[in-house]
Amino acid sequence: MRGNGQKVFASKIARALVTLVLMVTSVFILMRCAGDPVTVLLGPDATPDMRAAYTGELGLDRPMLAQYLAYLHNIVRGSLGVSYVYRQDALGVVLSHLSLTLILTCSALTLAAVTGVAGGIAAAVFPSSFIGRACTIGAVVGLCVPSFFLAIVLMLVFSIQLNWLPTGGAENWRSLVLPAVTMAAASSAVLARYTRVAVREALDSRYVLAAFARGIPFSRILIHHVMPNAAVPILTILGLLIGGAVTGSTVVETVFSWPGIGNLFITSVGNRDIPVVQAIVLLAGTAMIMTNLAVDLGYAWLDPRSKSSET
Amino acid sequence: MDQTTSHALEAPYLHTFEHANAGCPAMTAGGPPLLSITGLTVVLPDRPETRLLDDVQFELRKGEFFALVGESGSGKSVLCSTIMGVASAELRCLGDIHIEGRPLADVDRRRRAMIYQQPSLYLNPVRNIGFQLRETVQMIGGLSKKEASQRAADLLCDVGIDDPKETMRKYPHEMSGGMNQRVMIAMALAMKPKLLIADEPTSALDVTTQKQILDLLERLRSDMAILFVTHDLGVALQRSDRIGVLYAGQLVEIGRADLVARTPLHPYTRALFSAVPPLSGHPRRLHSPAGSLPEPTQRQAGCNFASRCSGTLDICRHTRPALQGIPLQVVACHNLEA
Numbered sequence: 001m002r003g004n005g006q007k008v009f010a011s012k013i014a015r016a017l018v019t020l021v022l023m024v025t026s027v028f029i030l031m032r033c034a035g036d037p038v039t040v041l042l043g044p045d046a047t048p049d050m051r052a053a054y055t056g057e058l059g060l061d062r063p064m065l066a067q068y069l070a071y072l073h074n075i076v077r078g079s080l081g082v083s084y085v086y087r088q089d090a091l092g093v094v095l096s097h098l099s100l101t102l103i104l105t106c107s108a109l110t111l112a113a114v115t116g117v118a119g120g121i122a123a124a125v126f127p128s129s130f131i132g133r134a135c136t137i138g139a140v141v142g143l144c145v146p147s148f149f150l151a152i153v154l155m156l157v158f159s160i161q162l163n164w165l166p167t168g169g170a171e172n173w174r175s176l177v178l179p180a181v182t183m184a185a186a187s188s189a190v191l192a193r194y195t196r197v198a199v200r201e202a203l204d205s206r207y208v209l210a211a212f213a214r215g216i217p218f219s220r221i222l223i224h225h226v227m228p229n230a231a232v233p234i235l236t237i238l239g240l241l242i243g244g245a246v247t248g249s250t251v252v253e254t255v256f257s258w259p260g261i262g263n264l265f266i267t268s269v270g271n272r273d274i275p276v277v278q279a280i281v282l283l284a285g286t287a288m289i290m291t292n293l294a295v296d297l298g299y300a301w302l303d304p305r306s307k308s309s310e311t
Numbered sequence: 312m313d314q315t316t317s318h319a320l321e322a323p324y325l326h327t328f329e330h331a332n333a334g335c336p337a338m339t340a341g342g343p344p345l346l347s348i349t350g351l352t353v354v355l356p357d358r359p360e361t362r363l364l365d366d367v368q369f370e371l372r373k374g375e376f377f378a379l380v381g382e383s384g385s386g387k388s389v390l391c392s393t394i395m396g397v398a399s400a401e402l403r404c405l406g407d408i409h410i411e412g413r414p415l416a417d418v419d420r421r422r423r424a425m426i427y428q429q430p431s432l433y434l435n436p437v438r439n440i441g442f443q444l445r446e447t448v449q450m451i452g453g454l455s456k457k458e459a460s461q462r463a464a465d466l467l468c469d470v471g472i473d474d475p476k477e478t479m480r481k482y483p484h485e486m487s488g489g490m491n492q493r494v495m496i497a498m499a500l501a502m503k504p505k506l507l508i509a510d511e512p513t514s515a516l517d518v519t520t521q522k523q524i525l526d527l528l529e530r531l532r533s534d535m536a537i538l539f540v541t542h543d544l545g546v547a548l549q550r551s552d553r554i555g556v557l558y559a560g561q562l563v564e565i566g567r568a569d570l571v572a573r574t575p576l577h578p579y580t581r582a583l584f585s586a587v588p589p590l591s592g593h594p595r596r597l598h599s600p601a602g603s604l605p606e607p608t609q610r611q612a613g614c615n616f617a618s619r620c621s622g623t624l625d626i627c628r629h630t631r632p633a634l635q636g637i638p639l640q641v642v643a644c645h646n647l648e649a
Contacts, residue, residue, distance in 0.1 A: 210425075220446075
């Protein structure tokens with residue numbers, strides 16, 4: 001059993017590495033297709049001499065394969081190149097913006113996890129009560145309203161009408177509230193829906209019926225029988241949300257002028273700042289892969305059946 | 312009882328009646344019955360004419376092994392879940408169920424326990440056996456975790472599991488159906504029930520395991536009554552004291568096991584027993600009743616079996632027959648001479 005578990009783990013790691021290589025390669029190709037960074041950096045008035053000198057300095061005149069190999073070699077050494085705009089190490093630029101994004105996504109995801117899971121449970125346990133219906137309707141609305149629209153509505157109400165919270169920036173905790181709520185809304189709705197389905201399914205199962213027949217109190221059944229079984233699908237969704245949150249914050253960061261990596265990503269793509277874009281994609285992709293790996297390991301911990309089978 | 316019926320019952324069954332009491336402790340024991348069901352009718356709330364169970368009436372005494380037979384859809388599972396108090400909230404139950412003389416609502420849930428056809432589905436897949444058994448043991452109250460573990464291990468020993476400590480660390484998917492059924496029985500015993508409902512507990516098991524589980528139930532029955540739901544007429548005949556035949560939500564015949572098997576009075580019971588292939592002697596053509604069980608929505612005023620019966624009388628089409636007969640074998644049929 002244990003040996004099998006290690007084999008499964010090793011295959012998951014191998015799969016993660018392959019995904020990483022594919023991702024690095026596609027970023028390289030896509031950024032080369034996106035347009036010439038020299039034109040953007042130097043502007044339309046640059047002379048051909050300036051352009052040639054700059055292209056040579058950035059190494060863009062070398063053959064594509066050589067560029068690619070150099071790029072891979074640098075990644076393995078831990079260097080992602082120097083930003084064309086900031087004239088600093090690209091990874092350093094990204095990391096300096098990362099902490100703000102992490103603050104935003106962590107608070108948004110915590111909010112989403114708490115409200116989503118609680119709402120989903122309520123909707124599953126009391127399907128016909130007021131609370132249950134409110135949660136179900138709330139989830140549908142949260143899922144349908146796009147975040148840029150919700151952001152503007154929240155700004156209109158809480159910043160402009162009530163004047164309670166700022167419309168943008170990242171000065172103190174008050175600037176965090178609106179972006180975090182906006183980002184949490186959709187994730188919370190997704191989580192609530194999946195939680196409701198998973199909890200409902202567990203509640204309708206035979207082992208819960210048998211537990212009721214044994215006279216085990218409802219609260220205990222919910223915590224010890226229903227939730228451990230419902231946790232697997234909830235964890236899957238949570239993993240996807242965490243992995244997606246790093247890049248998913250882009251829209252919210254832009255609308256609220258939150259200086260995180262989402263904002264940096266948009267400006268860097270506009271500037272054709274290839275090293276920074278590559279660093280962000282690599283970071284986001286790694287985050288996605290790592291959370292998926294963590295979720296896979298979480299399955300084994302939550303559901304003893306998954307240890308013995310390849311999933 | 313009207314004149315024709317008593318006449319019809321007279322000759323062959325009177326003899327058995329006189330001599331049978333001694334062999335059947337269940338019929339002679341005094342005191343209130345352990346389980347008494349009167350006029351139990353289960354209907355859909357929005358369509359009261361759709362009866363899943365129709366005026367079910369029987370009693371169980373301590374130590375009795377009562378086999379309930381009937382085909383799929385006859386209402387066996389509804390009956391079991393109603394007695395267990397876990398029937399769907401969408402069903403409405405009329406009539407009375409008493410356990411040890413007290414109405415079901417006032418009875419401690421631990422007085423009754425149930426085991427199921429597919430034990431692996433009724434055990435939580437992500438909790439180990441020890442957790443589920445300990446939890447059930449602790450429902451009795453006043454036990455520390457250590458005492459509960461000890462009691463859980465003792466229970467597993469009682470149901471014939473040799474290495475209880477090892478078993479308690481296992482998960483349901485790591486064990487065979489027979490072992491899981493033993494665990495279910497141990498869980499049922501943890502509550503020291505007076506009534507054990509066994510809903511086809513051996514149908515999903517191989518023959519050897521089936522025998523072991525049946526022997527185990529046989530050993531346990533002295534302390535409780537067992538309501539044994541089964542498709543297997545052989546098992547019903549061999550193991551039970553009495554057999555009840557459920558057809559389309561109605562108990563059409565109840566009687567001492569050997570009487571019901573050898574001299575079935577209801578045409579449906581006759582059809583059931585003639586549909587079993589004989590193990591010895593010349594193979595014969597098997598008869599199964601023509602037609603199929605009427606859906607709950609299509610049941611009419613008369614006898615539910617009328618459409619499939621060969622001896623249908625006029626009265627069968629509009630009047631539902633009531634249970635009647637000698638105490639050892641009662642039957643709901645208008646035409647006992649057929």
